[in-house]
Amino acid sequence: MGKRRQIDAGGEAALPTTEGTAVRFQSPSAAPASQQVGKRADGREGVDVPPLERLVAEIRRCRVCRDAPSGLPLPHEPRPVLQAHASARVLVSGQAPGTRVHASGRPFTDPSGERLRDWMAVTEEEFYDSRRVAVVPMGFCFPGLDAKGGDLPPRRECAPLWRARVLGAMPEVELILLVGQYTQRWHTKNAGIRHGNLTERVADWREMLKATGGAGPRMLPLPHPSWRNNSWLRANPWFAAELLPWLQAEIRRLIR
Ligand code: SF4
Numbered sequence: 370m371g372k373r374r375q376i377d378a379g380g381e382a383a384l385p386t387t388e389g390t391a392v393r394f395q396s397p398s399a400a401p402a403s404q405q406v407g408k409r410a411d412g413r414e415g416v417d418v419p420p421l422e423r424l425v426a427e428i429r430r431c432r433v434c435r436d437a438p439s440g441l442p443l444p445h446e447p448r449p450v451l452q453a454h455a456s457a458r459v460l461v462s463g464q465a466p467g468t469r470v471h472a473s474g475r476p477f478t479d480p481s482g483e484r485l486r487d488w489m490a491v492t493e494e495e496f497y498d499s500r501r502v503a504v505v506p507m508g509f510c511f512p513g514l515d516a517k518g519g520d521l522p523p524r525r526e527c528a529p530l531w532r533a534r535v536l537g538a539m540p541e542v543e544l545i546l547l548v549g550q551y552t553q554r555w556h557t558k559n560a561g562i563r564h565g566n567l568t569e570r571v572a573d574w575r576e577m578l579k580a581t582g583g584a585g586p587r588m589l590p591l592p593h594p595s596w597r598n599n600s601w602l603r604a605n606p607w608f609a610a611e612l613l614p615w616l617q618a619e620i621r622r623l624i625r
Contacts, residue, residue, distance in 0.1 A: 421455045421538040428509060428531055434524050443524070449509035450476055453535060457503035458623040460542045460586065461485070462552040464507055464593065465523035471511035476504040484594035485548065490617040491624065501624040503542065505535050507551045523551050542586045543623055546616075549593035556588055567592060568605065574612055589616065 428451065434443040450466045452475075461476075469479040475497070477485055486496050496502055508523025509531070515521050532555075536542070547553045550567065557564045562580055564570065570577075570590045581588040592598045592608070602608060 421453055421535075424531075424534060424538055425451065425453055428535070431509070431531075433526050433530065434510060438524075439526050443510060444513050445471075445511070447510040448474060450474055450511075451506065451509050451535070452476055452497070452499045452502070452504040453539060454499035454503060455539055456500045456541050457539055458541050458543045459501065459620060460503045460505060460536075460539065460545045461548060462505055462507070462545050462556070463548045464551050465509070465520065465527075466506065466511040467520050468511065468514075476506070480596065481594045488591070488594065488613055488616060489546075489620045491620060495624055498624075503539055505532070507532070507555060528555060544619060545586045545588045547588055547590045549591075553590050560588070567601065571605070571608065571612070 428449050431449055432447050435447050436442075448466075448471055450470055463476070466476070467479060467481075470476060470482075476482070477496070482496075486493065489496070491502070506523065508527040510524060510527070512521040512524050545556070547556055553570055554564055556562075557570070557577075560581055562577060565573070571592060574589055577590055578587045589612075591612075592601055
């Protein structure tokens with residue numbers, strides 16, 4: 370049984386910050402009734418559907434970035450991609466789907482995913498077992514490409530709308546892998562931790578593990594496993610020599 374966050378009567382889990390406030394992770398049970406109506410993958414509707422399953426079903430129907438965007442609408446049909454289960458003890462927090470993941474509808478079905486699974490030392494079968502590993506990016510839909518052909522940042526509408534509710538519905542999560550700058554910024558800000566640059570954030574991984582985990586999951590910052598970070602990986606051999614062995618041992622403990 371993993372470490373549980375304290376859920377109060379209002380259905381919220383609190384993560385303390387050093388700013389004297391608490392980040393409230395609202396569980397789906399506290400969401401308005403209109404937000405709890407859902408349909409199972411098999412088409413059945415009913416009260417026996419677990420809250421997280423209802424929430425994920427609701428997310429899969431989300432069209433906010435097409436119908437009510439905060440800026441320009443998505444240039445394509447939204448296709449939310451995530452993987453979540455209430456028993457997952459490891460959570461991979463990435464950025465947003467790229468073109469390949471948008472096409473497959475499955476997280477990390479690309480070379481970055483292959484490298485991430487290598488870093489974690491898990492098989493595809495283990496990685497895609499949502500009871501063990503959850504994948505909850507900052508933006509659930511492919512945000513489109515910029516003028517140079519690179520991925521746009523995660524849609525800003527997504528995290529405020531969904532993130533706390535999804536995280537609050539997974540009380541068994543013990544370790545969150547913060548993959549890339551957007552999720553690192555969101556989580557370090559919420560936890561009151563200095564952000565720094567990529568090298569500073571990842572080099573301070575032991576400190577971040579210590580600074581988090583008191584009332585919630587521990588957090589481990591990772592560079593994005595994209596080929597764009599090959600030179601960073603070459604320049605920072607301690608990442609493979611020190612961080613990855615710890616990560617792999619911890620993942621093995623958590624998903625066994
Ligand atoms: S990116 Fe998030 S908020 Fe936007 S349509 Fe997709 S699921 Fe909805």
